[in-house]
Amino acid sequence: MERVSEKTIGRLSLYRRVMDKLAREGRDYAFSHEIAHMSGATPDQVRRDIMVLGYSGSPNRGYSVGELSKSIGEFLDDLDVQNVVLVGVGNLGRAILSYFAGKRPKLSIIACFDNDSEKTGRVINGCRCYPMSQLQDVINENNASIAIMAVPFSASQEVADRLTHSGIKGILNFTPVSIKVPHGTYVEDIDMTMALEKVAFYSRQKPQGQVLERRSNDKAGH
Amino acid sequence: MERVSEKTIGRLSLYRRVMDKLAREGRDYAFSHEIAHMSGATPDQVRRDIMVLGYSGSPNRGYSVGELSKSIGEFLDDLDVQNVVLVGVGNLGRAILSYFAGKRPKLSIIACFDNDSEKTGRVINGCRCYPMSQLQDVINENNASIAIMAVPFSASQEVADRLTHSGIKGILNFTPVSIKVPHGTYVEDIDMTMALEKVAFYSRQKPQGQVLERRSNDKAGH
Incomplete structure (x- = not known):
């Protein structure tokens, strides 16, 4: 198995929950851009992360929600509890x-x-x-x-x-x-x-002042 | 006020809790190397972070535990709740x-x-x-x-x-x-x-394998 980055592991954990959510909503397939949108990743990242699993979707229908969730489980989880x-x-x-x-x-x-x-x-x-x-x-x-x-x-x-x-x-x-x-x-x-103390501190700063905007888009990456 | 990094804000939050702990133990003064040891920072980082507060310790006795905690509070907290x-x-x-x-x-x-x-x-x-x-x-x-x-x-x-x-x-x-x-x-x-899923995944990897050691020393920095 090639070396897999911590960020990829973190995002796979997130994608699985995205799949579980889609499954609950009755969805069977999802495209990388949809998964990306729900995870705060780019479609390209999603495709590269999923390639690590050795799983691939269909160009027309996207990824099977059930199979992708299962593949992530096989990768992230141990065989036993x-x-x-x-x-x-x-x-x-x-x-x-x-x-x-x-x-x-x-x-x-x-x-x-x-x-x-x-x-x-x-x-x-x-x-x-x-x-x-x-x-x-x-x-x-x-x-x-x-x-x-x-x-x-x-x-x-x-x-x-x-x-x-x-x-x-x-x-x-x-x-x-x-x-x-x-x-x-x-x-x-x-x-x-x-x-919480960081949130409290930065919530008081003026946007044009010392603190640059920090959007929540490195979610899956820390 | 000059621009202060998120990491410094995070470490100041931690130093305050280190001070509270030392105060409970009856300590009046602490040196930067002691604060560093308890926080997983370097003594140099500690001194630089505390300089942001405009507060300085004594070369012989170190920082006053009570005053440093108060200075951090004045910096991190709002005047009001x-x-x-x-x-x-x-x-x-x-x-x-x-x-x-x-x-x-x-x-x-x-x-x-x-x-x-x-x-x-x-x-x-x-x-x-x-x-x-x-x-x-x-x-x-x-x-x-x-x-x-x-x-x-x-x-x-x-x-x-x-x-x-x-x-x-x-x-x-x-x-x-x-x-x-x-x-x-x-x-x-x-x-x-x-x-937790990242911990579970990496806890199964062999140390000599794909995963490099990651000590918990970026604590105050993310």
Whole structure:
């Protein structure tokens, strides 16, 4: 398999949701320019991204909505379900649990962890909560490879170390700090507070002033 | 005021939280290399970013934790509270409400909107829910300038249009699609599903294979 850029992976994730939406609307086929319009990409990008899948549409009818969604799934998803753990069951952790519950059949949050004895032993938003002391055991027993971190600031690096030592290969990091991980571990960061503070700051700037327009067209690319 | 990059704005948001953490730990002063270490920036970056504030530390003791936090607040925050509205009170919308509630004294989510009559008229996670028909009135009456969008895929552009027509100048967009906004409106995108799918994909790749290491050190920069 040739090297595929992060941006392409991100856009394929988006195209699949575009296909799911079209399927719900009863559409059977879609042209690259329609997919492009709905994704904020160019038709050319859409065609190049889809070529990565080894799938091609028909010049007259476009791409089959069902087959394209399936092809993207075969490319993005594992054959088996990938098990995910979540660490830190505060407000944000609970929010993430309820957001992702049942969203992707091939990604299952099988356990969450917290140090608070009020939470451990309970099922929170459909997910069983374990004490941090059982982190490594639960990860190993369930062959989990992915973790979502929603712990406080101060615990981030320690938790990241324990996760990677336990065999976690990918981390979705909701904490605001940079974490250091071993070679071969992939990290994606989401800092919701920073995002809102940036919006607040730039919403006060005059258009002709210091800040240039920034349209939301690099959506699929970061 | 000179032009300030988005990355600097993002890092200042992070430094403030670093200061808040140090303050909770009882620290009075911090050196740029300590702030850098906690933020995943370089000491040089930290010093340059803080120069934007017109604030400087002492060569012997570093930056005053309290004063630096205050300087960042004076730069990032408005003098008055900025009012925020949230559109779309599904799982994600509710999660966002509870995450941001009370987090920033200068940013207040004063109303949320949904079309579901089961939700409107109620107070959800501390926030009153209005029908979409009252969007413009509530925004105008409260002089809200910022919106958080957590609506379904298909409604994104229509909701974005209504928000900008009502005077919204900054949007934090949690929907997966690109939205088009008028010149002078700032948009920041967060796509949680894409982020998790990228982590899942790259967590399965071999380190020596197609994917190069990506450490989480561009944290403050995207």
